[in-house]
Amino acid sequence: MLKENLKDYTLILASASPRRHQFFKEMELEFEVRLKSVEEIYPSELKAAEISDYLAKLKASAFKNELEAKDVLITSDTVVWHKNESLAKAANDTEAENMLKKLSGDWHQVITSVCFTTIERQIVLNSITEVKFKNLTPEEIRFYIEKFTPFDKAGAYGIQEWIGLIGIEEIKGSYTNVVGLPTQLVYETLTKIIE
Numbered sequence: 001m002l003k004e005n006l007k008d009y010t011l012i013l014a015s016a017s018p019r020r021h022q023f024f025k026e027m028e029l030e031f032e033v034r035l036k037s038v039e040e041i042y043p044s045e046l047k048a049a050e051i052s053d054y055l056a057k058l059k060a061s062a063f064k065n066e067l068e069a070k071d072v073l074i075t076s077d078t079v080v081w082h083k084n085e086s087l088a089k090a091a092n093d094t095e096a097e098n099m100l101k102k103l104s105g106d107w108h109q110v111i112t113s114v115c116f117t118t119i120e121r122q123i124v125l126n127s128i129t130e131v132k133f134k135n136l137t138p139e140e141i142r143f144y145i146e147k148f149t150p151f152d153k154a155g156a157y158g159i160q161e162w163i164g165l166i167g168i169e170e171i172k173g174s175y176t177n178v179v180g181l182p183t184q185l186v187y188e189t190l191t192k193i194i195e
Contacts, residue, residue: 002191003028009194012073014059017152019160019180020076027187036062040077049126051086052077052113057124060117072193073117078180080155082108087155096145096156100163103155105135110155110178116189125189127182129173131159136167 011031013024024031042054059075067073080087082102090096113126144163150156157163159171159178176183 002187002194003030005194006030006072006190009070009072010068011190012063012067012071014063014073014075017180019158023176023179023181023183023186027183029190034063038062047084048079048081048086048109049111049113049128052079052111053115053124053126056113056115057122060115060122063117067117067119069119071118072190074114074186075117076112076114076181078110078112078154080108080110082106082155089154090151090156092151093145096150097141099156100136100141100144103133103136103157104141105133107132108155112177112180112182114182114186114189116193118193123189123193125185127174127177127185129171129175129177131168131172131178132170133167134169136163140166 006029011029012034013020013031014034014036016035021033038059040055042051046054055077056075059077060073063073087099087102090099108131110129110131111126113124116123148161150158150161159168171178174182174184
């Protein structure tokens, strides 16, 4: 069992996301949360998974020279990619509404990159899930934004919330990836790192 094999290690999750915290608890992994503020700016020529890979590594770089021998640092970033455009977190109601209008009735990709850093090495992996929304009505979009204020989520929506329950027609790939962490990929990678 991974939990038993990790007992001599310190698993550090550098994320404020309550969804990621919950996933680690549900995987029965003991971890501590360490947060550092990082300005999430990336080179404009990057696309899709290149963006989330870059930002996951950037978040890890904030901990440079702080890790000890048995530390495993996990940083991650999620990107919603639609028609060659990255839909980041919405700053306000208008931005959220515009994003959801773009996603309505169409497919998009949710890409989560996870960076595993120890003092000896760094591994960056990503998971891509294809998601299709039904045609959302203006009333549905407004109701969701007013009730759930999804400004902390890429693409301005959470699949685990009301909009996901009523609006997602089809999904290809990892569901937990869309929530914010490809748990199966994380579990498998941690198992290999500590072998």
